[in-house]
Amino acid sequence: MPPKRTRMSASQRREQLIAVARALFADRGFEGTSIEEIAHRATVSKPVVYEHFGGKQGLYAVIVDRELTMISSTITEALRSSSSPSVIVERAALALLTYIENSPDGFRLLLAGSDRAAGTYSTLLSDVAIQVSGILAAQFRAHGLEASTAPLYAQMLxxxxxxxxxxxxxDRSMSKEAVAAHMVNLAWNGLRGLQPDPALRHPPALS
Structure with a gap:
């Protein structure tokens, strides 16, 4: 006996299809997921999926864009009131780890990326690096360091x-708080000892 259909409003059906497809895409990838399977899991006909999203590619793009917006706004909010490099790393790390904790399927989609969707994890990291660079540049100037190197250090952080x-x-063998604390430990213990004009300690011998 086929699964019994549930009557939903258009917006409810759209959200249901997104939830079903999100889990399938995260588990099987874009190529391994079919419209037939999405429709079956949602107990609707294939035309319903096409009606809402135009096809698999459109549905995938909507899901990835939603995840990217969610994680980007979360990290941006965490960075907004940051005033020191240690706070930057701690807040950004906790924001990202909390997103992963709450939305592991969404994070897997962002990691996978796709030519079919504009939003990817690398896109997010580039945007975050720009924000961090601006914060670091102000800190560098205040401490007599070269502000033009801030983008490089932002990429490192x-x-x-x-x-x-x-x-x-x-690997959830450690809590998100412990992981964030170790990130800050490495970043802060390195940043607080920055030299204004660093050089290699063991330069290669000239041939």
Missing amino acids: VGIVAMPAQWWLE
């Missing part, structure tokens, strides 16, 4: 947060 976050998605 974003990397300290971005890669461990991907690891934590699959």
